[in-house]
Amino acid sequence: MLKVQEIRELIKLVDQSNLDEFVYEVDDCKIKMKKNQAGVVTVSSQPAVAPVVVEAPKPQAGAPAAPAAVQQDAPKEEAAPEPIVNENLHQVTSPMVGTFYASPSPDQDAYVKVGDKVSNDSIVCIVEAMKLFNEIEAEVSGEIVEILVKDGQLVEYGQPLFLVKLQ
Amino acid sequence: MQSTLRKKLLDAFTEHEGEYLSGQYLADLIGCSRTAVWKHIEDLRHEGFELEAIRRKGYRIVKAPDLVTANEIRLGLKTSIIGQEIHYHETVDSTQKIAHRLGFENVPEGTVVVADEQVGGRGRMNRPWHSAKGTGVWMSIILRPSIPLPKAPQLTLLTAVAVVQAIGDCTELEPHIKWPNDILINGKKVTGILTELQAEADQIHSVIIGIGINVNQQKSDYPPELQSIATSLAIEKGEFVNRAELIQAVFTRLEKLYALYLEKGFLPIKLLWESYAISIGKKITARTLSGNLTGKALGITDDGVLMLEDDQGTIHQIYSADIEIG
Numbered sequence: 001m002l003k004v005q006e007i008r009e010l011i012k013l014v015d016q017s018n019l020d021e022f023v024y025e026v027d028d029c030k031i032k033m034k035k036n037q038a039g040v041v042t043v044s045s046q047p048a049v050a051p052v053v054v055e056a057p058k059p060q061a062g063a064p065a066a067p068a069a070v071q072q073d074a075p076k077e078e079a080a081p082e083p084i085v086n087e088n089l090h091q092v093t094s095p096m097v098g099t100f101y102a103s104p105s106p107d108q109d110a111y112v113k114v115g116d117k118v119s120n121d122s123i124v125c126i127v128e129a130m131k132l133f134n135e136i137e138a139e140v141s142g143e144i145v146e147i148l149v150k151d152g153q154l155v156e157y158g159q160p161l162f163l164v165k166l167q
Numbered sequence: 168m169q170s171t172l173r174k175k176l177l178d179a180f181t182e183h184e185g186e187y188l189s190g191q192y193l194a195d196l197i198g199c200s201r202t203a204v205w206k207h208i209e210d211l212r213h214e215g216f217e218l219e220a221i222r223r224k225g226y227r228i229v230k231a232p233d234l235v236t237a238n239e240i241r242l243g244l245k246t247s248i249i250g251q252e253i254h255y256h257e258t259v260d261s262t263q264k265i266a267h268r269l270g271f272e273n274v275p276e277g278t279v280v281v282a283d284e285q286v287g288g289r290g291r292m293n294r295p296w297h298s299a300k301g302t303g304v305w306m307s308i309i310l311r312p313s314i315p316l317p318k319a320p321q322l323t324l325l326t327a328v329a330v331v332q333a334i335g336d337c338t339e340l341e342p343h344i345k346w347p348n349d350i351l352i353n354g355k356k357v358t359g360i361l362t363e364l365q366a367e368a369d370q371i372h373s374v375i376i377g378i379g380i381n382v383n384q385q386k387s388d389y390p391p392e393l394q395s396i397a398t399s400l401a402i403e404k405g406e407f408v409n410r411a412e413l414i415q416a417v418f419t420r421l422e423k424l425y426a427l428y429l430e431k432g433f434l435p436i437k438l439l440w441e442s443y444a445i446s447i448g449k450k451i452t453a454r455t456l457s458g459n460l461t462g463k464a465l466g467i468t469d470d471g472v473l474m475l476e477d478d479q480g481t482i483h484q485i486y487s488a489d490i491e492i493g
Contacts, residue, residue, distance in 0.1 A: 095369050097316040099456065099487035106456070129486040130320035130347035130471055134364040152456025156484060157317055162380075 007031065090140045092162040094155040098129030102151040110151075112162070116144045124162055125157060142166045172197050176207050180228045189225035215301070217383060217407055229407030233301065233383075235281055240411050248277035249308060249425075250418040256280070259302070263363060263377045266307035270365050270373035274309060278424075281306040281414065285379075293335050298387060302399070304380040304409035304410050308421070309373050312429065316369050320486075321349045321433045323362045324471045326376050328439045329424050330358050333416035334380075338404045343445035346464070346473045346490050350380075351445060354492075355398035378417065382408050433469060440465065446492050451475065453488035460485070 002010075002024075014022045014033050022033040094100070102110040102125055112124050118138040127134045149155055150164040175197040190201040206224055208218055215229040237253040244250055252275055259265060260284040266280045284300035310322065327348035334342050334350070334357075341356060342350045350358035358380045365372040367463070381399035389397055429435050441447060446464045446488060453460045453475055458491045462477035473485040 095487060096319070098320070101400040101456075130323045131360065132320040132323050132364060134316075134319075134366060137367075139368065143306075154457075166329065 001031070002031070007112055015092060024050045088166050089145065090142065090164045090166055091160040092138060092140075092164060093157065094127050094136070094157060094159045094161055096127060096129060096134060097157050098127040098132075098134070098155065100149045100151065100153050100161065101126040101128060102147070112144050112147075114144050114147060118142060118144060118164060136161070138162075140164055140166055172199060172203070173207060174203070174212075176211075180226075187219075187221060187224035187227045192225065211298075217301075218383065219407075227466050228402075229435040230409070231321065233407075233410055235283055235304065235414060237409050240281065240414050244328075244415050244418060246277075246418045249422045250277060250279050250415075251275065251414050254278070254280045254281045257292075258282065258284040258286060261285060261377075262305055263361070263375060266285070266309055266375045266377075267363070267365070270309050271377055276309065276311040278309045279306055279418075282484045289309040290321075296342075299384065302384045304378065304383045304390065304417075305413055306378055306379070307413065308376045310376065310425065311373055311410065312371060314429075316364070316366055316371050318363075318433070318470070319364055319371060319374055319427070320347075321361060321471045322374055322376065324440050324467075325424050325428055325433075325436045326360050326362070326378065326421065327358075328436060328443065329416055329421035330360070330378060330380065331443050332420040333413060334358075334400065336416045336420070337413045338408055340400065340403055342443070343439060344443045345492065346467065346485075347471065349490075352398055352400075352403045355396055357400060358397050359405070380413065382410050382413060382418075433471065437467060437469065437471065440471075446490060449492055451493075452491040453483075453485050454491065455485075455488045460488075464490075 010024070010031070011033065014035070020035050022031075023032050024031040066115050084128070104111070104126070111126075112118060112122070118124060119141045120137065120139055122138045123135045124144070125136050127136055142164040143163045144162055148162060153160065176193060179193060179196055193204045194201045200204060208220070208330050210252045211228070212218055213337065214444055215233065216228055218234055219227045221227075223404065235255065237255045239287070240253055240255075247483050254269065256262075256265070259280075260282040262265050262285060264287075266278075269278055269280065282305045312319075324344075324347055327344045327350060330350055331342050331344060334340055340352055342352045345351055348360040349356055350360075358378065360379075361377045363375045363377070365375065381397065384399035386394060386402055388399075400413075424436060426440075437483040444467075449464055450461070451464045453473070460475055460477060460483055462475045462483070465474040465482065466474050467473055468484065473488070473490075475483045475485055
């Protein structure tokens with residue numbers, strides 16, 4: 001059984017090598033690495049069907065133990081067009097050019113802060129232009145892990161505003 | 168006895184239509200004290216009569232009960248979309264909040280929420296908006312345009328043009344627009360417009376346009392700190408303005424401009440907006456959360472964005488700000 005540290009070491013070695021692909025198989029554990037592709041590392045245990053887990057695989061169970069980098073990348077069709085950077089992180093983007101407001105008014109608390117749980121219809125901020133106020137909803141369920149813009153900042157169309165770790 | 172006095176009082180005002188009658192004159196005419204006259208005047212006010220009281224001139228009835236109920240507005244309305252469904256409330260927290268709820272309930276496009284009094288009215292950044300009973304037009308209009316979401320802010324400029332035209336139709340006053348959509352008469356604010364969007368991702372569901380027009384407030388209705396910056400149509404015109412007629416005019420103008428916009432885009436609206444704009448070519452200060460910018464207002468872009476040229480000749484595009492002229 002490989003430890004996380006060992007997998008990291010392997011990635012580093014493969015990364016520095018001229019190898020394009022690397023497969024390591026022992027018992028019911030299989031590690032496959034491919035370079036020049038979005039999903040660099042895939043580790044899967046045989047019993048598990050599709051889910052890809054970046055973690056020391058637990059051969060007997062498909063349920064991840066939930067460390068920092070748990071991947072729940074079940075192939076969801078609607079997820080494909082979303083601008084996903086880190087696969088389990090969702091970007092909330094601005095639907096228009098305007099001013100980003102973190103709170104309903106300057107003397108009120110921000111709609112969300114890092115660590116807050118949000119659901120699809122949670123309001124995360126307002127984007128305003130020419131006195132048209134657009135309350136932006138998270139549109140996913142998860143946890144706010146980063147706020148990418150400052151209160152009062154001008155944001156562009158499509159600019160990422162928040163990173164949400166999907167539930 | 169009371170009713171005879173009341174009758175005499177009303178007869179006097181009817182006979183001297185449009186004139187001011189002093190408290191002493193009325194007291195002598197109907198044979199009671201000035202205090203009793205004042206009491207009757209107050210009673211009339213409670214019944215919905217609009218009275219003006221001017222020092223050294225006296226009282227004047229400007230209008231019998233003036234209401235903005237659905238019936239009052241609908242009578243004589245010639246639009247086909249806007250105002251076809253009217254939700255009237257005597258007192259509301261905010262017409263925007265009700266319109267928001269209706270927006271989610273898929274009411275027809277053009278549905279309007281109107282109130283005689285708004286106790287929780289708000290403006291930009293949730294600033295309170297003074298909305299006393301029976302004096303103004305407080306309403307929210309729901310539109311559902313099939314336009315790309317980033318274009319939606321243009322509707323706020325379009326609404327300002329519609330209200331300026333409607334005020335002109337009803338009062339012959341010539342208001343101006345301060346970017347993006349404040350309406351001023353003689354440099355004082357008479358109308359505020361605040362628009363909110365209901366959207367899912369890139370898809371507009373409803374645009375909720377909140378309009379507050381100061382109509383029949385008298386100067387004394389405003390707290391001292393507002394008197395230098397706010398005004399009403401009645402103060403500027405010097406006479407009472409019928410609110411239901413004004414609302415009808417706003418609906419008519421808005422419907423026409425909205426159809427033009429959907430067909431031809433923002434350009435014809437932009438030209439109209441510029442013809443009413445007060446700040447273009449002038450020195451302005453744009454106050455934003457991230458600081459102030461001072462320079463010359465060059466005009467607006469084809470999207471309605473304000474262009475400001477600073478002293479170094481750099482042109483800034485302003486999307487959100489409070490504009491101060493001069």
